[in-house]
Amino acid sequence: METSFTTARALINLFTQSQQGHRGRRGPGRPAAQPHRHFQRTRQMLFPMALLLAAMLSAVPSAQAASPAHTRDRALDSHTWQDRLLLIFAPDAASHWLAEQRQIVETEQRQFADRNLVAIEVVGNQVTGASDQAADLRKRFHVLPRDFRALLIGKDSDVKLTSNEPLSAQQLRQTIDAMPMRRDEISKQHSD
Secondary structure: OHHHHHHHHHHHHHHHHHHHHOOOOOOOOOOOOOOOHHHHHHHHHHHHHHHHHHHHHHHOOOHHHHOOHHHOOEOHHHHOOOOEEEEEEEOOOOOHHHHHHHHHHHHOHHHHHHOOEEEEEEEOOEEEOEOOOHHHHHHHOOOOOOOOEEEEEOOOOOEEEEEOOOOOHHHHHHHHHOOHHHHHHHHHHHHO
């Protein structure tokens, strides 16, 4: 998000400079030149557009901002006893199942964060959210490169739920909330 603010500031500075910098040139005995009307209208239209663009950029969280710093680029096993994992395997980025699962994760981001659920994607040969190799994860969880698979992994590293299609938000919440460790977390939250 810091980059968005930097971009917004740069756009506003650019507009301000264009406002101040186009005063026209004066030579000896010549009056100040007036900017062309079309240029003035363009500048008047650019400022609101720059502000709108800046607002839109600042409202969109970056991928890094969406995941906590302690979960990025860690090996899968390092999440044990700290995070629950939604491990998503897809053959390629064009997979419609992948798009649907991503939408569910994005929509439920706050609910999943409350449940310490971290999404890790294995798309083709690329792994996002963990430092493990795609081939190693596919072998470990018995997923062929051409298959879509979604797995819910508990804090104890056991697979709790697996599906050949996207797991719904309701399936994920209900399964997690039924886990003894999650019930303990909820009771601790209520006692604090």
